[in-house]
Amino acid sequence: MPRQQHRRQLVYMTNQQHANRWRRLVRGKKECWSKHERHQYWQAGAHVEPSAAFVRQKTEYERMHHRCTEGITDWKAFYFNQSEGKSATADVDGCKYAFLIPGQWHGLGNRIMSLISTFTYAFITHRAILMPDDGILPSLLCNPFAHSSWLIPASQFWAIKADLEKGPRNLAEQPGKHSRGVFCHLDWMTPEDEWTFFCKRTQEEVAEKPFMLFWSDMFFVPPLYFVPSLRARLEALFPDRRVFTHVARYILLPANYLWDRIVRSYHGHLEHHDVLLGLQIRPVDETQEDIFERVLACVTSTQYLPAVILPDQWQAMADDVEDEGLRGAQGESIGVFVAALNGSYASRLSTLYSQGKPYSAQTVSIYSETHDTTERQDDRQQYAAALEEMFLLSFAHRLITSDFSTFGYTAAALAAIDPWSLNIVKRAEVDWRSNDRPVCQRTVSEPCALSIRRQFKCPDGDSHTSDSETAFVRTCPVIDAGLHLELPRIPDFIGAV
Template identity: 25%
Template sequence: MYRRRPGKQPSSHLVSKLRQQEALQRRCGPGTMAYSHALEQLKSGKSSGNTIAAQDCKYLVSISYRGLGNRILATASAFLYAMLTGRVLLVDPSNEMGELFCEPFPDTSWLLPPGFPLESYTNFSISTAESYGNMLRNKVIRTDAAGDVPAASQQLPAFSYVHLDHDATEQDNLFFCDEDQRVLRNISWLVMRTDSYIVPGLFLDKGFQDELARLFPEPDTVFHHISRYLFHPNNHVWGLVTRYYDAYLATARQSVGIQVRVFGSQPNSPELLEQITKCTQKQGLLPELLAADLQAPTPRGSPAAVRPASRAAKSKAVMVTCLKPWYYEELKSMYWEHATASGEVVAVHQPSHEEYQHFGARSHDHKACAEIYLLSLTDVLVTTGRSTFGYVAQGLAGVRPWVMYKPTNGSAVPDPPCGRDVSMEPCFHMPPSYDCRLKKWRDPTKDVPYIQHCDDAFWGLKLV
């Protein structure tokens, strides 16, 4: 009800798949006999054989780390992978992931309970011996029939760690290949670390393509549907969202969200401020200032002194989100000290300024979560390129934002300062560069029509 724009309709296949996933989470989730049995097997270190029966429960543990935007993208990706492969999704509750959202699956929990036998799973990294890439390299697992042990009859481990972090190796990235998925399918426990939106990579896997096409007839809505299904702010965060919305955004004719991603150590940048004003004014998102008002004192009776007939009808509420207050203060002063050419009234607000990114701080993450959600409630969205914080807001909103590009020429304001994103989907920043079928490097955008490079990160991939 807080959104003025309706979201996209999910396909009936997606809806029925979600119900199936919920049933699976209930049947195999924490507290069930099946879960206890699977844990015992994991403790024993042995797999249940080289093929898993359809009724057996399989699990995907998603590790939560880095900023909130990263964590949300990683969880959404893990959920889609779990749904595609019939696995129960369990989320690592550290880093506040257990403190921000409601349980998405009725009558069960998606949080990995305490006492998980792989004690150091949160420290798994590129060098973990059980990573899928390392097990392939060390021939603990084979995907082909070459060698002494044919692939189909090999003894598989009880778990494998899927390392899809920024430093993933070529072997780690074989995860996105169909023949590797045929092996992974038979490993009961997977633990996945990624800070990215890996979904475009799943669309590259031939084995998933038919099902993905049925689930998402519009490929640019994947994150939109998954995020709206999965991430419901808990009561505390929801209070932050609704109180702020009602106080500052609800009555404006139009609300504009501007996400300004800066870092704690970065000085305030007049160039970035110029980029924000140029972008918003050139694209008609915010009004230009009245020229006469900028140059000289306004004579009595001139248009600037005339009150708009209905001020509420012409009002815009701008919500800036940023770690620093300076950009918001400058914008606010600008629209206080000068009249607008259109006669519109512009109110500028910012919910918080946390100064720098805190780790493991509950109230900081609550605010970040509320602000992402609030951005998604605005009518028009301006984001900072390459920021996962902005990606989540645009996906929840279901809009193509105006993206402020990163400067490529020192700190000079990019020209154009921003552009309309090609789709509402997040960008996969670290896609695999290997073509599984051709067994060599190939640009995937050449083969898959609904995958493109990202405007804000040309090496990245996104669904369009």
């Protein structure tokens, strides 16, 4: 066994022994295992640490959340009493709230985009985030707060939601008689005149409202930087601009049953490799052969995987291999974790690297977890499997994801890895088969805010098209209807630690 691999296994055994001992001590208590163990698995992005200001703000936010939710058992009555100016039994002076409908009728990736964005907004504007206890996310995640819960009874939540929906949508219209709060509806179909939510004057009006209802299916953090007051808070808390990474590592905590599955899969199949490559292939409705060829071209052109000599080419290539020698680290073991709804991609890669001869001294092993062929709404088992795959991808040293995929966005941001993005997702604006498009291209770990452009107008006539203070909010690669944050490049993982 190579010395480096042996050392890593000893470190894991020590960590696992501590984890097992800790779990025995807290057995019977409502402790979240992933909250205490997750950081030991993010190897490539382990150096990405939250700022001291963010750590302090977490403590202050949890204290505020506890004060603003403690003792409230009937949220429906509390909401209407507060809205009508009646006295409340709880000490809620100065408290404001953000109610979240987490991406209904969408996949898990979109729900996570909504959760991270809404929490970020609540975090920087000092609002207590709350959501119904009957949703998909509560079944998958631990409560992140030490002394309060972000869940309220579903029947009470939906009564509040029904009332807030009557209010001004994104404050694009005059509030009128409904003064209880604001309905913030942000998705890829939101018309341009409602993007005024990301304008200075609108946010000044929103700040006066005690209640906000958020419905979204997208990552809407980048345009928050257009509001000077919000930009100042974001820059203080996230000087590296890795907003999604730090927020997701804080609140995206798999429940114990799911975390146990994740770590068992990792230690059972993935952790013993010198290099772990995560490969996420999103589409299921395109020609499999076309996509497989592009996937293979990407993994070899990036040199993440070696090219393969097929059996019928062995004799013809023998002299060249002997003359040139085998490339790659001697004896290096590469594990490839494939996350795809279509299981044929993993099986074809496995066949290719088991029957062919890698044009290097490296060994390649292929692994995958699920083989569902369709994405089913409200299938909790499928959502649990999806979150498991997101975290397993995030434990990789290197990542290749699919363009426009919120699934891939989540994995890359958790890992704090700048992935290569496969140009394989069908969109009306882009022909991925075009010869002038590369098979894959390097992107950043923060997600793209799809569908929003800089060109939207604010009520005061201001625009963001030439704002030098937000020049780092750039148009997403490949498609112009989207914004992302420019980040310093993270170097590739080189070899075993």
